[in-house]
Amino acid sequence: MSVWIGSMQKHIEGFKELTTYNDIVNIAAPKEIYIPLINGVSTAFEVLVKEGDRVFVNTKVAVRNDRFEVPLFSPVSGVVKGIKKIMHASLKPVDHIVIENDELYESTISIPHLDLEKATKDEVIEFAKVAGIVGMGGAGFPTYFKYLTPATLKVVLINGVECEPYITSDYRMMENYTQDLITGFIAMMKMANAQEVHIAIKKSKKKLIKYIQEAIKPYPFASIKEVDDVYPMGWERTLVYAIYKKRYVKIPCEVNVIVNNATTAIALGQAITKQMGPTMKMVTVSGNGIKNPANVFVPVGTPASHIIAQLGGYTDENITLVAGGPMMGKTMTTDAWVITPYTNAITITKTEQVDSMTCLRCGTCNDHCPAGLLPVRINNAEQAKNVDLIAQLNADLCIECGLCTYVCPSKLEVTEGVRRAKRVLALKKGA
Ligand code: SF4
Ligand code: SF4
Known part of the structure; x- marks a missing residue:
């Protein structure tokens, strides 16, 4: 689907x-x-x-x-x-x-040296594995594993969107560790055999865009892709569609793109230069x-x-x-x-007192779900303990973005209901 x-x-x-x-x-x-x-x-x-x-x-x-x-x-x-x-x-x-x-901070070296210029694709992938590089944007998925795909990859897309409210850590990392970001994305291009790297940043982050644009000038294969300041633009599917107008079924590799968070690229760059x-x-x-x-x-x-x-x-x-x-x-x-x-x-x-009301059946949550689900129906199915209906409504595809709760005029915890439904489904699958 x-x-x-x-x-x-x-x-x-x-x-x-x-x-x-x-x-x-x-x-x-x-x-x-x-x-x-x-x-x-x-x-x-x-x-x-x-x-x-x-x-x-x-x-x-x-x-x-x-x-x-x-x-x-x-x-x-x-x-x-x-x-x-x-x-x-x-x-x-x-x-x-x-x-x-x-508090002595005596250190050792547990990661081998990598000569990025001479290293083969497989050697860089192996390095990412032994260096413990995982998706730093919140997922923690092992980075090396993404690159073991047999798909032909043309573009490494660096996700510097950081669309969730309050969070600015990726922004500050990109600003403060730009050279590590560059080393990291060059290593990722090698792991992917890709010809280009695109760095996605929100249009509204003018200062960062200018700064990164200047830093990547010596690297003609690198460019910035400006995207709208909307949520959840940082979700891979939204981002790949916004930039390339392409949809995929499971992973972006299907459309020849591999996506990594900006802080993940920085961590890889630091592992290469500092062996940490x-x-x-x-x-x-x-x-x-x-x-x-x-x-x-x-x-x-x-x-x-x-x-x-x-x-x-x-x-x-x-x-x-x-x-x-x-x-x-x-x-x-x-x-x-x-x-x-x-x-x-x-x-x-x-903590604010939230006075929730009954569901108005307005459909606003359905209209806003980026995964195309029907959150209110999933909530109803969960309350009715109708596991078959939960499965039919594809609750497991929910990315827990929180948008259905955010937009609900009745202030209902819609996302929480979908999370419960996902757990019910996972339990059933595991049974
Ligand atoms: S939390 Fe899940 S159901 Fe709710 S809007 Fe996001 S993806 Fe859709
Ligand atoms: S947005 Fe809230 S009130 Fe409207 S249908 Fe969804 S759960 Fe009901």
Whole structure:
């Protein structure tokens, strides 16, 4: 089935000014770091260290060992204290490797040197694998795996759109690590055997566009594609359609395009030039619930509570804390979860009393769904526990963009209903 995309996109208030121009705050690692043993939804990891082991910055401490290979690296030097199950940003308790930080920051090298000019396509793909590069925009999907496609790829599309409200971390990464971005996209072109690279940026980000345009002048195969400031423009399907007017069934490779987030390209570039895996992360901490909103540069494995305290704490007793952006993130009941290589935001807003009404059957949610689904019907099917109808309505194609809740005039939690329906369907498939 082809997922519909097209006009169902909406400009939404961005609140980006809260963090776009502030200084980036470097957050020092706390006394204990917790490396989450999870990638995407997989918790299949081989732990390579044991209690009492001394580790360094960049020591490989674990590796995902199911059908994907994703190594994890320590961001600090210190001593392994053991494994502890704590809440993760995916809303489930997960094993974490606990490392006591000795604050010496002695480092080692766990990633081989790559000569990008001489390396073959396969060597660059292998490098992306051993360097632990995953989709940094929130998905965490192993980057090397995308490039194992047999499809003919013509274009590498770098997604620098960052369409969710509040989040500006990609913007700041592109601005601050432009040379790493260039190294990263050249490596991606090699992995794809592509002739061109396009960098998608919102038309409204004039300053960034000018800056990147200047930086890529020496690279005639690279160009910027300006796109509208609508949500969810950062979704691959919307983006590929907006730029190339092409639709695909499963993955963009079907239309000869491969898409990577800008921060993923930067992480790959940094792995090549510095021989380090993704142990540090830029995270936007924003909203009216945090005293000093900012982009923070923070070691992976740092608890959200530590970052929030460094930014002055909460503005109110009643706050809503979201791991991620306000549209696609997960609402957390605790701040004792940690930053992963693909955490891009913490959104904290003052909790507002929402008086929801009954469904008006206005169809506004249906009209706006970028995946072409019927969210209100999926909600009704979920309430009626009609699993067959949920399946017929393709609830599993929902990307959890949050738009159906955002546009609902009755202030109903429509997305939450669709999420529940997806879980019901997943359980049925697993049964
Ligand atoms: S959350 Fe899902 S159902 Fe709702 S608008 Fe987005 S894709 Fe459609
Ligand atoms: S937008 Fe809200 S009120 Fe309108 S049909 Fe959808 S759920 Fe009902």
